[in-house]
Amino acid sequence: MGTSFEDLVTDSLQRRAAAVRLPAELAALARRARRQHRRRQYVLRSGLTAVTAAGLALVVPLATTAGPRQPSSTTLRTQTVADVVQHAEDSVAASGATKVEVVHGVYYGIGQHFAAPGHTVTADATTTWSYHDSQRETAYAANDRLLLDEAVAYPALSRGSGKDAVDTGVDYITRTWWRASTPSMRAVLFAPPASCRQTLPPAAVLAPLFLPGGPTSGPWLRYYLRCGLLRLAGRQRVAGVDAIKIISVGMPTPRQIIWVDPATYLPVQSLVFTTTGNRWSVLADYRWLLATPGNLHQFSEPIPAGFRLVKFTPPPVIQFIQLPRRS
Amino acid sequence: MPEPANGDQLERLMSDRGAQLLRSAVLLAGSQQDGEDLLQAALERVVRQRRAVDGSLEAYLRRTLYNLAADGWRRSSTWHRKLPLVRADQPSAAPDVAAAVDLRDALIGTLRQLSPQQRAVIVLRYWEQFTEAETAEVLGCTEGTVKAAASRGLKRMRELAASWLTSDAELAGHEH
Structure with missing residues (x-):
């Protein structure tokens, strides 16, 4: 059909379709739909708050859709969450020295809130690049429009020098940019609590999952492990990987899921979501790239021509705000 | 709630x-997960509306599936997880030795950046191999709408793909 590009689209769709896992019994989907329908009717009649089908889909074990890529139960039985988390920690630590971590977070019902000169920016999605003491974060609106581009160099994190971080930001809304020194406190602010009984601050529950993974993921994973808040939940194919799924247990909302690549034990994807009240979720997609010149170039953010330099020092805190539910 | 008179039909169809x-x-x-959820949602809708089915149950289920997708079936439940957009239009997505991106996977990724209607049209036209008229019938819109959505969708995918490869010739060259 048509041009080679259209042929490529067709070919791509065919290949993706061929890779779809088929449940052992497809008719079961129809039965499940009928059961779900009856359950919903019952819930409605009972006057209870219905859990949506989508919500159920999040917590239904993948075993209900077993396919050829499911691991053997033996493999899962011999693996403990402690093993997996320890491997993951080691891998993240080892990769921190050699790889560039890229985390793309998409926010639903909540937004990441950035301080900018004279106003605040609320992002629906962010991409964060981290390598050693350098970080770059780009913030996007729901329509993918670039809102803010901020790069921070944290000399104090690894060297203990006490020097301030250098923060360079480009505000695409006001067409301004700034460069300022700011105390590097982010890692401290998002350190996990010392006690398992300590209540997490609202922002901190999101910290281990999509903020730069190197300095924070390890301590947070240890915290969850120490407090018995994680368990293995089989495997699930995400982002092209037959990933180990780790879910949070025994925690109040928000809940968390982390998918780890069994080959590298590096995080592939993470999800934070609420199931009650004002619902929101944050899905983060992780990539680990070699520190090639091209990838390291990502930490040099461009200042667009015509943008005005302004004096501005952002507070060293990442915030999140609840957005009205979009319809 | 009464059960559909021929509930077994749906199981046989599946x-x-x-x-x-x-x-x-x-x-x-x-x-995969979202696809199963979408199909489940379509099945539930058919279960609810079985009395309205007139003609082929498969055609009705397919229409429901595509219309749910084209309407952004989770528009009212944005808290639900979705796969992140593949930021193919960012320089960071350029393939390198470390992150060799399979072109077809990447192209499927660009599909997620289309509007729900454009995505539905592309899947109907290039996966189901439906004609513009058939696509319009499934989606309940005009052929002109289908034509425009397909054109814009392909244009957008081409723009996104252009950040990896610069010409159709190169795209074609990666097919084998």
């Missing part, structure tokens, strides 16, 4: 044609 429907759903939704 046994016979479920694979194709699930594949369509995964392409429309962007992932």
